[in-house]
Each structure stands twice: as C-alpha cells, then as structure tokens.
Amino acid sequence: MGIGRMSAPLARVRGLGAAKAGTDAFWRQRLTAVANIPLTIGFVLILVSLLGRSYPAVKQILGSPLVAIVMLGFFVSITWHMRLGMQVIIEDYIHNERIKIALIMANTFFAFAVALACAFAILKLSFGV
Amino acid sequence: MADTKAPVERPLSPHLQVYRLTLTMVMSIVHRITGAALYFGTLLLAWWLVAASYGPPAYADVEWFMGSIVGRLILFGYTWALIHHMLGGLRYLIWDTGHGFGPSEREWLVRANLIGSIGLTIILWVLGYLALGGPR
Numbered sequence: 001m002g003i004g005r006m007s008a009p010l011a012r013v014r015g016l017g018a019a020k021a022g023t024d025a026f027w028r029q030r031l032t033a034v035a036n037i038p039l040t041i042g043f044v045l046i047l048v049s050l051l052g053r054s055y056p057a058v059k060q061i062l063g064s065p066l067v068a069i070v071m072l073g074f075f076v077s078i079t080w081h082m083r084l085g086m087q088v089i090i091e092d093y094i095h096n097e098r099i100k101i102a103l104i105m106a107n108t109f110f111a112f113a114v115a116l117a118c119a120f121a122i123l124k125l126s127f128g129v
Numbered sequence: 130m131a132d133t134k135a136p137v138e139r140p141l142s143p144h145l146q147v148y149r150l151t152l153t154m155v156m157s158i159v160h161r162i163t164g165a166a167l168y169f170g171t172l173l174l175a176w177w178l179v180a181a182s183y184g185p186p187a188y189a190d191v192e193w194f195m196g197s198i199v200g201r202l203i204l205f206g207y208t209w210a211l212i213h214h215m216l217g218g219l220r221y222l223i224w225d226t227g228h229g230f231g232p233s234e235r236e237w238l239v240r241a242n243l244i245g246s247i248g249l250t251i252i253l254w255v256l257g258y259l260a261l262g263g264p265r
Contacts, residue, residue, distance in 0.1 A: 030225065033218045040215055044253070052261045055185045062181060071178075082168045089165060114171045121178035 025084050032081035039074040046070065063125040075118040083111035156239040160217040163210040170207045208253060213246035 046067055050058050061067055086107045094100040148154070177195075180187040194200045220238045223229045229238055 030222070033222065036218070037215060040211065044211075048253075048257060048260070051257055055181075055188050058181060058188070062178075075174075078167075079171065082164070082171065085164045086168055089161065114175050117175040118171075118178050121175075121182035124182040125178075 025087070029081065029084045029088075032077050032084070035073070035077040036081055039070065039077050042070040043074045059125055062122065063128075065126070068122050068126045071122050072119055075115050075122075079111045079115035079118075083107055086111075152239050152243075153235055156217065156242060160214060160221075163214040163217070166210045167207070167214055170203075170210070173203070173207070205250070205254065209246060209250040212249050212253075213242070216242045216245050216249075 046061070050061060053061070062071065087104055090100060090103045090107060094103055177191050180191045195204060220229075220242050223238065229235060
C-alpha cells in the first residue's frame with residue numbers, strides 16, 4: 001500500500017494544487033494571526049508607555065531587550081501576515097496575469113522593506129552607535 | 130414555439146446586488162478594508178522607528194506630524210483599524226473552528242466586533258490623553 005499507483009488523486013495533489021503551494025498560505029495566515037494577538041497587545045502597551053516621553057527616554061525604552069524582542073516579533077509577524085492578506089486581495093481583484101504577478105512581487109518587496117526597516121531601526125536603538 | 134427568434138432568457142448567476150445588505154456582509158468587507166489600511170499604515174510605524182534610530186531632529190519631525198490634527202486623525206483611525214481587525218480576526222478564528230454560524234451567534238459576533246473596537250479605541254485614547262495630561 002505505497003504512495004505509487006495505488007494512491008488516490010487527493011494524496012498526489014495534497015500540498016500542491018493550482019498554486020503549487022497547497023494550503024500553506026491559508027495556514028500561515030492563521031498562524032501569524034494567532035501570533036499577532038499577544039504581539040499587538042504588547043505593541044500597544046509599549047506605545048502607551050512611550051506617550052509624552054522625551055527622545056532619550058523613548059530611545060532607552062525601545063532599545064531595552066524585552067521591548068526590542070516584542071517589537072521585532074511584532075514586525076516579523078505583522079509583515080508576514082499583511083503580505084499574505086494583500087496577496088489574497090490582489091488575486092481576488094486583478095485578473096490580468098502580468099499585472100497580477102508584478103503586484104504580487106511588489107507586495108512581497110513592500111512587506112520585506114517595512115520589516116527590514118523596522119528591524120534595523122530597533123537593532124540600532126538596541127546596540128547603539 | 131419552435132419558430133421564436135427572441136433570444137433565450139438564460140438565468141444569470143446572482144451577484145452582490147440581489148442580496149439584502151446585512152451587517153455580516155458589511156463587516157466582511159470592513160475587515161478587508163481595515164487590513165489594507167493597516168498594510169499602508171506600517172509605513173508610518175517604519176518612519177517613526179527609523180526616525181527614532183536616526184536621532185532627535187528626525188524624531189522631532191515625527192512628533193510634530195503625529196501631534197498635528199491630521200496626524201492625530203490618522204493615528205486615531207489606525208488605532209481603530211488595528212483593534213477592529215484584531216477583534217475581527219478573533220471572529221474568523223472562531224468561525225474557522227466551525228462554531229458561531231447560527232443566526233443569532235453570527236449577529237452577536239459582528240456586533241461585539243464593532244462595539245468592542247469602537248469602545249476600546251475610545252477608552253485607549255481617553256487613557257492616552259489622561260496620561261499626557263490633556264491635549265498638548
């Protein structure tokens with residue numbers, strides 16, 4: 001009873017499908033959604049703690065390890081989540097194949113650029129220079 | 130009957146306009162709209178953090194913008210979109226488990242989503258202004 005000729009079509013396509021990625025995007029959308037909940041609460045608490053503070057205080061708080069770790073986790077998770085979400089929006093409304101592919105690429109670049117900028121800023125605040 | 134030349138009236142598949150607008154439908158598109166708004170809103174967050182890493186002059190620019198009326202309105206909208214999308218996400222996670230689809234349950238969920246997001250946003254901003262000691 002191996003996977004060969006005896007396997008049902010479902011077994012062969014599982015994890016593939018038309019996009020050759022199976023349910024990967026769906027699953028990661030949920031995974032990052034769950035991660036976003038505590039991370040967003042943490043992010044909002046950090047923001048509230050920064051209200052009305054001077055630049056040196058803000059710099060010190062953002063650069064402290066626990067705050068920086070929460071912020072890094074928050075940005076990794078939300079940029080991943082938003083990239084998946086925007087890809088669904090693009091696929092739903094853009095039917096021209098070339099434009100769609102270009103927008104999906106641009107979407108990934110945007111999400112990556114935001115994540116990189118935020119991560120670099122947090123690390124610079126943490127390690128000084 | 131056989132020699133009729135009139136085009137056959139074929140049934141068309143129903144689209145959005147044939148349905149009565151319901152709160153669950155509105156909340157579905159609002160979830161997507163808030164998601165898209167948050168997507169572009171991350172530019173503000175990136176600007177804020179990069180400015181903070183640059184130093185006091187760059188950070189002062191961000192503080193000036195966020196303190197302006199336009200900045201405050203954007204921040205207020207961003208706060209609501211963030212909370213609304215998060216609570217909406219919880220609703221979808223509940224629906225992912227197969228629960229909460231009954232007529233009264235789904236209505237309750239979308240109302241809790243809307244009332245919760247507006248309420249929490251206002252509470253957060255009132256607390257924020259109290260912490261700051263009023264508008265500056």
